[in-house]
Amino acid sequence: MAQRVTLRKRTPYNTTSNRRRVVKTPGGKLVYHHLKKLATAPKCGDCGIALPGVPALRPRQYATISKTKKTVRRAYGGSRCGDCVKSRILRAFLVEEAKIVKKVIKSQEKAGRK
Numbered sequence: 001m002a003q004r005v006t007l008r009k010r011t012p013y014n015t016t017s018n019r020r021r022v023v024k025t026p027g028g029k030l031v032y033h034h035l036k037k038l039a040t041a042p043k044c045g046d047c048g049i050a051l052p053g054v055p056a057l058r059p060r061q062y063a064t065i066s067k068t069k070k071t072v073r074r075a076y077g078g079s080r081c082g083d084c085v086k087s088r089i090l091r092a093f094l095v096e097e098a099k100i101v102k103k104v105i106k107s108q109e110k111a112g113r114k
Contacts, residue, residue: 044081
């Protein structure tokens with residue numbers, strides 16, 4: 001017959017914060033080891049993929065690591081992925097170009113009327 005294992009925490013319910021694993025100690029006894037919640041990587045705000053270069057930690061653990069580990073040295077470093085930043089820059093450039101073209105066409109029409 002298997003040895004009985006008693007809970008070490010107060011909560012008896014099978015919740016995500018009360019995950020446990022049965023471990024055999026060096027003394028041959030079976031005990032519960034309570035497992036921590038799995039960490040998820042921070043996601044890109046535009047496309048939703050996990051940000052490369054930023055570790056997947058629980059929220060409180062980000063307070064203990066340095067800023068260089070939380071971000072990437074780029075515009076929108078720890079917030080957007082490289083592809084999204086690239087598309088944002090390209091979009092901004094094209095919008096500015098369209099404004100300039102519009103201005104040039106308007107000035108040519110004015111000159112044509114005279």
